[in-house]
Amino acid sequence: MRLLLIGPPGAGKGTQAALLARRYQIPAISTGDIFRANVAAQTDLGVQAQSFMNAGEYVPDSLTNALVRDRLGQPDVLNGFLLDGYPRTIDQTRELDQMLASSGANLDAVVQLTADTDELVRRLAGRSAEQGRSDDTEEVIKHRLEVFEAQTAPLIDVYASRGIVLKIDGLGAVELVTERIVEALAARGLVLDA
Ligand code: AP5
Secondary structure: OEEEEEOOOOOOHHHHHHHHHHHHOOOEEEHHHHHHHHHHHOOHHHHHHHHHHHHOOOOOHHHHHHHHHHHOOOHHHOOOEEEEOOOOOHHHHHHHHHHHHHOOOOOOEEEEEEOOHHHHHHHHHHHHHHHOOOOOOHHHHHHHHHHHHHHHHHHHHHHHOOOOEEEEEOOOOHHHHHHHHHHHHHHOOOOOOO
């Protein structure tokens, strides 16, 4: 099972990625989490990524692609993986295509999570109050949503033209959203022992 989760900030990608990874026994790979871990540890990568993340901008493709190439070269992805938040640009999509082609693999599905803007802002404002993530301020949330629309939303059409997008309503209880995803995958014949 090779999956992507795509959707605007606050759509629930990270939340669902963790649950699906456990259910299907495949690693969830979140570029956002990897960057945040590097920022926390102040590695070279973290230092380079930090200012982009704090501003709600995407980290340059060259850094992001190198990180994912390295991660997908590790042995635990051989039986599948779930990418959360990558690719986000056309360049990253091309790069991922090349990485998969070189190992003779294909994506099985792209799970598109949707939620209306008011709900996205409400969720991220809630997280801001709880966790104080540096990019969850009102101004940066607004910019992240704009960056998603400008740079990432067009990728949905690219994958839709390949017939692999599953559009999932991300509103409602977390478990309900998970069940919607699992059912949509099963309807495509993508069933794994859970
Ligand atoms: P990243 O960490 O991926 O942030 P994001 O895409 O903005 O997404 P979020 O984590 O805010 O939201 P989510 O959709 O994962 O929702 P979540 O489950 O967390 O990336 C951060 C930054 O890293 C980027 O801005 C960029 O700078 C950089 N970066 C990352 N990947 C990159 C790439 N490929 N290229 C370049 N730069 C990259 O949920 C959000 C909140 O909602 C939580 O509080 C959660 O508890 C709650 N929630 C979830 N589901 C529900 C539900 N069903 N009902 C109610 N609340 C819910």
